[in-house]
Amino acid sequence: MVIKVVNFPFCNFYSLERYLRVSSHEYQILSCVDSPSVSDILILPGVGTFRQGMDFLQETDLASVIFRHASAGGRVIGICLGMQMLLNASSESPGVDGLGLIPGICDLIPADPFFSVPHIGWNSLVLPECLHPIVAPLGLPSGVSSSDFYFVHSFVAKPSACDAIIASFEHPSGHLAAAISLGSVIGFQFHPEKSGSAGYKLLDHVLSI
Numbered sequence: 001m002v003i004k005v006v007n008f009p010f011c012n013f014y015s016l017e018r019y020l021r022v023s024s025h026e027y028q029i030l031s032c033v034d035s036p037s038v039s040d041i042l043i044l045p046g047v048g049t050f051r052q053g054m055d056f057l058q059e060t061d062l063a064s065v066i067f068r069h070a071s072a073g074g075r076v077i078g079i080c081l082g083m084q085m086l087l088n089a090s091s092e093s094p095g096v097d098g099l100g101l102i103p104g105i106c107d108l109i110p111a112d113p114f115f116s117v118p119h120i121g122w123n124s125l126v127l128p129e130c131l132h133p134i135v136a137p138l139g140l141p142s143g144v145s146s147s148d149f150y151f152v153h154s155f156v157a158k159p160s161a162c163d164a165i166i167a168s169f170e171h172p173s174g175h176l177a178a179a180i181s182l183g184s185v186i187g188f189q190f191h192p193e194k195s196g197s198a199g200y201k202l203l204d205h206v207l208s209i
Contacts, residue, residue, distance in 0.1 A: 001037075001040060001041065002026075002027075002028060002036070002037070002039075002040045002152070003020065003025055003026065003027040003028070003040070003041050003043065004027065004028050004029070004030040004034065004036060004040055004041070004042050004043070004045045004143070004205065005018045005020075005030060005042075006028050006030050006042070006043065006046075006057070006062060006066075006082070007027070007044065008031075008045065008046055008048070008053065008056055009056070010046075010047060010048040010052060010090055011045045011046045011047050011048070011082075012045045012046070012047050012079065012080065012191060012193065012194070013045055013089055015191070015194050016045045016079070016193045017042065017192045018193070019192075019193040019199075019200060019203060022200070023200060023203070023204060025207060027043075027052030027094040028185045030042060030062060031063065031067060032060050032061040034065055034123070035065075036065070036069045036074055036148045037074075038072050038073055038074045039071075039074075040069070040074060040075075041074075041075045041076075041077060041158075041207060042065075042066055042069055042074065042075070042076045042077070043076075043077045043078075043079070043082070044066070044076065044077070044078045044079065044082030044085065044086075045079045045080065045081075045082050045193075046078070046079065046080055046081030046082040046084075046085065047080055047081055047152070048081055048093065048193075049081075049090045049092055049093060050081070050084055050085065050090035050093040050096055050098070050106065050153075050155070051093035051096050052083075053081050053082070053085050053096060053184070054085060054093070054096050054097065054099075055096075057085070057099070063099060066099060066100070067099060067100075067194055069119050070099075070101045070183075070184060070185050073183070073184050074184060075184045075185070075186070075209075076101060076185045076186070077138060077186045077187070077188070077206060078089075078182065078185075078186070078187040078188070079187075079191060079192070079193070080152065080153060080188070080189060080190075080191060081101075083157060083179075083180065083188055083189050083195075084098070084106045084155060084157060084187075084189075085098050085099055086098065086099055086101045086102045086157075086180070086185055086187045087099075087100070087101075087102055087103070087104045087105055087106055087157055087159070088100045088103060088104060088105055089105045089106070090105060090106035090107070090155055091105065091106065091107045091108060091155070092106065092108070092154075092155050099181070101185045102157075102159055102164055102180055102181075102182045102185055102187065103159065103160040103161065103182075104157060104158050104159035104160045104161075104164070104180075104208060105158050106157050106158065107155060107156060107158055108154060108155055108156075109153075109154060109155065109156050109171065109176065110171065110173045111199065112171070112172045112173065114172055115171055115172055117154050118152065118153060118154040119151050119152070119153055119154070119169075120151065120152050121150070121151065122147055122148070122149065122150055122151075123147065123149060123151050123169050123170075123190070124146055124147045124148075124149075124169060124170065124201075125138070125146060125148070125167045125169060125178055125179075125190075126167065126168045126169065126170060126175055126178075127166075127167055127168075128165070128166065128167075128168075132166035132167075132181060133209070134166055134179070134181055134202075134205070134209070135167050135179065135202070138198065138201070138202060146198065148195055148196065148198035148199070149191075149192070149195045149198065149199060150177070150190055150191045150194045150195045150199070151169070151178075151189065151190045151191070152191065153189055156176045156177055156189065157177040157180055157187065157189060158177065158183075159177065159180050160165045161182070164180045164181060164182050165177045165179070165180055166179045166180060166181050169178035169189075169190075177189060178190055184189060186206060188202075189195075
């Protein structure tokens with residue numbers, strides 16, 4: 001297994017790199033000439049706009065590398081903007097196609113006087129009744145939240161299939177997606193690499209599956 005990271009010019013690469021080094025995970029920068037093995041893990045960190053992220057992936061031809069890898073059953077992990085680009089589109093950037101690895105769209109977090117947007121800071125995760133294997137090691141029973149995870153975003157994922165949502169956060173309008181998964185593709189809206197021991201534990205588990 002080789003971990004390969006997309007090095008966007010605008011992203012949370014250095015906090016992710018710090019996690020990988022502290023956790024003794026070797027990694028490489030993903031290149032457009034790569035032909036990853038199905039056992040390899042591709043990680044898409046990202047901070048910025050949906051258009052910026054997808055323009056970079058298309059211009060560097062990394063979009064096709066990532067799509068082929070996921071189509072072959074290889075693991076892809078998206079973090080923050082990286083998670084949003086796993087979907088088909090975002091209202092943040094009309095007319096821009098996402099990777100389409102998980103059917104759905106991203107939309108602005110609903111406006112509410114009791115919930116600030118951008119959503120910045122530490123917040124709880126709410127887990128579904130049937131715990132997904134990815135989040136089960138967090139040690140939280142279904143429906144119980146833990147204030148351990150760091151968020152920075154204004155847009156939220158809306159997968160076409162509700163069971164693609166494997167963790168949520170509370171909003172006055174209801175629970176919104178904090179983590180999504182379909183097959184070998186996983187997305188985290190929060191930053192596990194910036195979320196201390198709980199985030200490191202989560203990433204360690206995901207990389208060891």
